[in-house]
Amino acid sequence: EAQVTQNPRYLITVTGKKLTVTCSQNMNHEYMSWYRQDPGLGLRQIYYSMNVEVTDKGDVPEGYKVSRKEKRNFPLILESPSPNQTSLYFCASSLSVVGNEQFFGPGTRLTVL
Amino acid sequence: GQQVMQIPQYQHVQEGEDFTTYCNSSTTLSNIQWYKQRPGGHPVFLIQLVKSGEVKKQKRLTFQFGEAKKNSSLHITATQTTDVGTYFCADRNYNQGGKLIFGQGTELSVKP
Numbered sequence: 001e002a003q004v005t006q007n008p009r010y011l012i013t014v015t016g017k018k019l020t021v022t023c024s025q026n027m028n029h030e031y032m033s034w035y036r037q038d039p040g041l042g043l044r045q046i047y048y049s050m051n052v053e054v055t056d057k058g059d060v061p062e063g064y065k066v067s068r069k070e071k072r073n074f075p076l077i078l079e080s081p082s083p084n085q086t087s088l089y090f091c092a093s094s095l096s097v098v099g100n101e102q103f104f105g106p107g108t109r110l111t112v113l
Numbered sequence: 114g115q116q117v118m119q120i121p122q123y124q125h126v127q128e129g130e131d132f133t134t135y136c137n138s139s140t141t142l143s144n145i146q147w148y149k150q151r152p153g154g155h156p157v158f159l160i161q162l163v164k165s166g167e168v169k170k171q172k173r174l175t176f177q178f179g180e181a182k183k184n185s186s187l188h189i190t191a192t193q194t195t196d197v198g199t200y201f202c203a204d205r206n207y208n209q210g211g212k213l214i215f216g217q218g219t220e221l222s223v224k225p
Contacts, residue, residue, distance in 0.1 A: 097211030
């Protein structure tokens with residue numbers, strides 16, 4: 001089944017404790033992206049990647065890192081999480097950067113205490 | 114930076130009534146995509162509009178792209194309880210690496 005998977009689905013952590021949220025897609029998509037969703041703000045892009053070893057900042061990249069060592073995986077790293085990073089995070093992928101629908105993962109609900 | 118404004122934020126309707134959400138931008142939109150997110154779920158792609166003045170239909174859903182490519186709308190005829198969720202428009206901005214710039218979404222509730 002074609003899908004985007006994320007892990008973990010839920011995470012409660014404390015300020016400053018490094019964490020990684022994994023994202024994987026099995027559709028051979030070139031384009032992958034991370035979004036955070038907050039009430040009243042919709043979805044905002046954190047980072048995106050147009051292909052392996054190519055990543056770039058979105059609208060809200062502060063406090064986050066990403067890597068794209070392989071086509072299928074696009075982990076999101078929070079080196080020192082803070083409470084303002086409490087949010088619902090979605091990974092998404094699309095065939096390419098040009099005009100294709102994005103397929104979203106199931107989401108990761110992160111709480112930073 | 115570019116902003117995509119979406120109204121209304123909430124809409125409560127009786128089952129069978131129509132529903133419309135509007136998406137506006139001060140700058141020209143590249144491609145408008147519409148997504149639906151069910152409560153507790155993730156956004157799911159509905160459709161993409163590319164051409165000025167384009168109109169597309171999916172059963173009871175009608176999507177329009179403005180002539181000036183600065184606005185778009187989604188209209189649902191005769192809502193059903195299965196239409197419940199949040200509807201987002203998003204501009205796929207090729208000048209910014211193809212990222213999706215989302216509107217704030219319209220949350221639709223349908224009373225049976």
